[in-house]
Amino acid sequence: MINTHNDCQERSKQFKYLELIEWSVQLLTALIWERLLSYHSSETVQKKLEICYRNFSLENASGLSYDNCYRFVYYLKHGENFFIQANQSPHAIQPMLLFYGISQLLKACLIIIDPEYPATSSVLAHGVSSRKRKKQHYHFLKDEIKIQRNGLFSHVVNKLFQLNLLDTDKYSMEFLLGQIAEMDDVFFFHHSKSNFVQIEKIQDKLIIPEKTAQLFHLSANRFAEYLQERYPYYTVTTASKDEAILKNTNPLTIYNCTPFSFHIDNGEFYLPTSRDRLSKLPEILIHYLILYNLSMISRYETEWWYDLLLGSSNDDYPFILRYMEIAKRKIPYFVLNFIEHSL
Template sequence: MRNKGWKELELFYSVETSQYFLEKVYKNHDMDDPKRNSYKNGERFIFFLKHAEAFYKQAKLASIEIKPILLFYGMAQLLKACILTSDPSYPSHTSVLAHGVTTRKRKKQNYRFYEDEVKIQRNGLCMHVIQSLFQLKGLEDERFSMKQLLANIPEINNVLSFQRRENPMVKVSVQDGSIRLPQHTADAYNMSAKRFIEHVEYHLNWNFTGEDNGSFVFSSDQKEAHPCTSTSLLFELENETYFFPAARDRFLKLPEILVHYLIAYNLSMIARYETEWWYDLLLQCSSDDYVIIQQFLHITEIKFPYYIAKLLLGKKEYNKKGQLY
């Protein structure tokens, strides 16, 4: 699966192709001077991708002690390549160069990674991605716990269930912009069918279109029906299956790309600055954090490049209605 993501990204490894791609994207977004900007950014776009690939190649060979650092920097380079598709002048000022995320500087006694949290800063790469690439608002100074973030990666669910951590979700069907939720999902929310439909329409901005074969059918923005841009549905890559959180507090309104970035940032900071705790965890396998971290690193190494490839290839099909695919 990893090869699939990078194989698709390697399609851009030509200045001629990258310039054509960027010019098309800039034109579709009605940006100023698309030809000049695509000429200016064609090489930079490739360099970001290639630099990311170098980090990922080293991460594949590296031991777990330094793998989070390499993967995080690889992620940052991939995101910078994506930003060039929505912000031709990136970086226009120094405030967008920082990571844009913070975590606790000193870990408390009896620290648990699963219970740690990160905070999104008002400036930096993270906020620029949120605003420029995904057009999301209201996330300035938001805090997210590792528990919240990990619950939004379906592949982690087996680990959480094995560790007796409740993370209910239901399998859903997504086809041609329609999302079908099993009617029993309402029971998980302790709601009547009518109340559940109203809840989904209000909080997720989906439109109820009817009932069919034991499912509630909704229509939504095209971005919600694709894993790299959805902020509500959860996507399992191996089986290409969509899930819907079966608990009200599981919705973070973040695309999974950002979920991976925030978790990887925290892990990279731990690997760099919390050496004593980090090596105690890795050598002693002293807590459940070890298995969670190990599984996350394996998943994100495959899944993050896949999402980036789909996001970029989707922009080739972008139309002026704002639909990515």
Template sequence: MTYQEWKDLSLFYSIESTQKFLEKVYKIKDIDDAKSHSFKNSERFIFFLKHAESFYKQASVSPLEIKPILLFYGMSQLLKACLITTDPSYPSHTSVLAHGVTARKRKKQNYCFIEDEVKIQRNGLCMHVMKHLFEKSGIEDERYTMKKLLTSVPELSSIFYFQQKEQFITRIEKRNEIVSVPESVVISYNMSDSRFAEYVSYHLQWEFFKKEQDNLLFHIPLKDKNPWTSTSILFDIEKEQYYIPNQRDQFLHLPEMAIHYLVLYNIGMIARYETEWWYELLTQHASDDYVIIQHFISITESKFPQYACMFLHQFI
């Protein structure tokens, strides 16, 4: 893990400052009784962050065997801290306390992690986060394979190319509200320029601006401006570069924080309940799953707290 995020998050470790911060956020969001809500939630907000920090710091010195379990609970605490900036009454009922995700029963033979899938439940933390943090609805009962989710994490693209000799994402240029999409992406979608412009206008709410050499320029909506809220643009935090999927069916329309939550939930469940398969993977290195899982855990350990920090600091 990197310690800069926790240094920045520890700025909130004061009830006086956090009360002012939450009151400001609630007023920005036109939430009634901002002052009383900020008074009620300031201590809870700090406890969520401190509990998250404890999980992440313990994970940083723990072996891979148990690291995903610790990271998942740390991630959940960070999400709860973010949640009470938009839903001051969280948790208003017990149904939002569950993880909100299920994994299918595993086959004991020939099980392949990247072909496994998870399903978003109607109730629980996952859907509550989607609605309140990302204003995303209508995905209850949706299923996602690990491959679809993991190929949307751009830091893993070199691993997928090494293993499968396939590029799932293409780099684009982004400057504030303008993105420049290369012609090669349009070709990979088997579309003309005008059809591609119509497609992203309808599905992504991007507005065609102009064609410049071999690139199409678009105005993007506010949610796609920031990498922690975007549901269409992928951000490599190590290279500080932006990407979009190479194929239209690779668009998940999920923010990356949700992608990390879904993948880490599944890995954590395997580590907890599929002990035999988990230890065979970690000790024998027999399949490509090992490299993908190991690298994802390394990425999410650093990237998720950075995104949570960015989310909170946008209001300062």
């Protein structure tokens, strides 16, 4: 009887802890949209866009800012409405709402950097493609998505992050989900492996200890040099046998800290634990790719989709549902971070 009573108390504590986490997540999400509300003023946005365009030495910065201030606000509001509806809708249609939501939010970010967007019709397409027909014994984690030469995705990659990706690039869902720090406990529970190691951050510097470098079979000094070669926006400020210190040549931003991943729940930075997981894709673009594929599945693979949602038949179910909960709060956070650093 005593053990049963103690077990009940322990379970009660766990439920209360989970309720507290859920409440904290809801509060964080509400605060993000509340902060973005400040950018719903066309008057304020116009002034900020004009300053931004003048810093880019663009002709007619004033006229462009007037043309784009309402577009910016409308993209932002439209994206927010999709996310709010996703939070209130069944899981079955959430991928579509979240994908259209992230597309609108990225367009708001785009016109900060590219005031002529869309200059041509070639940037209006999604810019990615997925397998049209799912094979027998299909598993979402093994599915792949392919980058196309033209479209919104490639335009965002080039304009917002100054990257050039090949149109032959393919990414598996397992690889993409493995780039998101908040998904690590799901991978560990179901696959008994961890994809990340936590990295200490002091102001704008990231500390790489010897223990972390050994995961890549390198010394701390050599591993830091390797990261600097692969990601030129990092410089090695200090290197020794025991640790190396990396500094971002630009202010370290949450929306673009590859190959590191920012964990929104604990505010810490994480690094993938193997070379084949070191990506150049900023995480917000990873969300775009995953949500595109999920939205296509929910629209065109209805039988498989409902088998998954109603039958919980394999590991795809907890991975997908956990991912969508993360996406609802992390994507707006990235967008807010980008806007606040750009305007």
